[in-house]
Amino acid sequence: MEAGLEFEPAGTARKVVLGILAGLDERQLVPGQRLAETDLALRYDVGRNAVREAMQHLSVRGIIELEANRSPSIRKLDLAESMEVLDVAEAMTALAARTAAGRYVERLHAKLLRDVLQRLDMAAADREEGAFNAARRQFYRVLLRIGDNRELRRLFPSVGMHIIHVQYSMPELQKVRRRDYADMAAAVMKKDAALAEAVARRHVDNVRGAIADWHARRSDGHMGAR
Structure with a gap:
């Protein structure tokens, strides 16, 4: 296993994490963009629990910002x-x-x-x-x-x-x-x-x-x- 990848989440949450990273690399996703849980579940063919786990992981990595009562967004830096x-x-x-x-x-x-x-x-x-x-x-x-x-x-x-x-x-x-x-x-x-x-x-x-x-x-x- 590549160094660093062993700390990615397992199972379907990993699929979401890697998909979002790839989306950022390909400019399909951009800083400041909001990510609806339902849309992500459909896009990556996973359950909502997997999406939530992926969002938590990406938040720890400084990629996603989590806000109460709002969809998570891709972090945008000043x-x-x-x-x-x-x-x-x-x-x-x-x-x-x-x-x-x-x-x-x-x-x-x-x-x-x-x-x-x-x-x-x-x-x-x-x-x-x-x-x-x-x-x-x-x-x-x-x-x-x-x-x-x-x-x-x-x-x-x-x-x-x-x-x-x-x-x-x-x-x-x-x-x-x-x-x-x-x-x-x-x-x-x-x-x-x-x-x-x-x-x-x-x-x-x-x-x-x-x-x-x-x-x-x-x-x-x-x-x-x-």
Whole structure:
């Protein structure tokens, strides 16, 4: 089983969780959208209890917001919330990269890293955003698998980065991720824990800067329209 997936719910609730994640990757679902329980049950051919279990799980992961007497909605972040998510993500990503570098074994892990980097390059070349997002998640699963820290594997999906990636789907960020993931993988394969951590922190800082610039452009555009 892939690292991190063992913490997904079992049975039909898992079907809903994976379906919603795929829907976000493919832009069939968007931040701020409300999700009616009946519609989800019909879409995924499951009972309402499975939908409720899936919503609870996705809420813990920071993907869904639950509100009393209202349908759950896909989380939408403002700039301050985005920066808070990235602050936590920086620490977690740095730990994941550092741990992977410390436990890397070439005969066990080299192919895993090379394969996922190739998958990222192919998805980018084909301009398949959904495939790229799936490969991005797989990259982190590989790091978590190499690092083999069960507590980190349990906590990592709850950081809320999935919504960051969905909400800020800028072409320049995909280029940043391809470059930084390759650098991170190279540091892990060198077994250089300090370098791996530094590259991971730099990557999150690059994402942080791109998101801040995006919000600044939107703010300038709104001011100019007045």
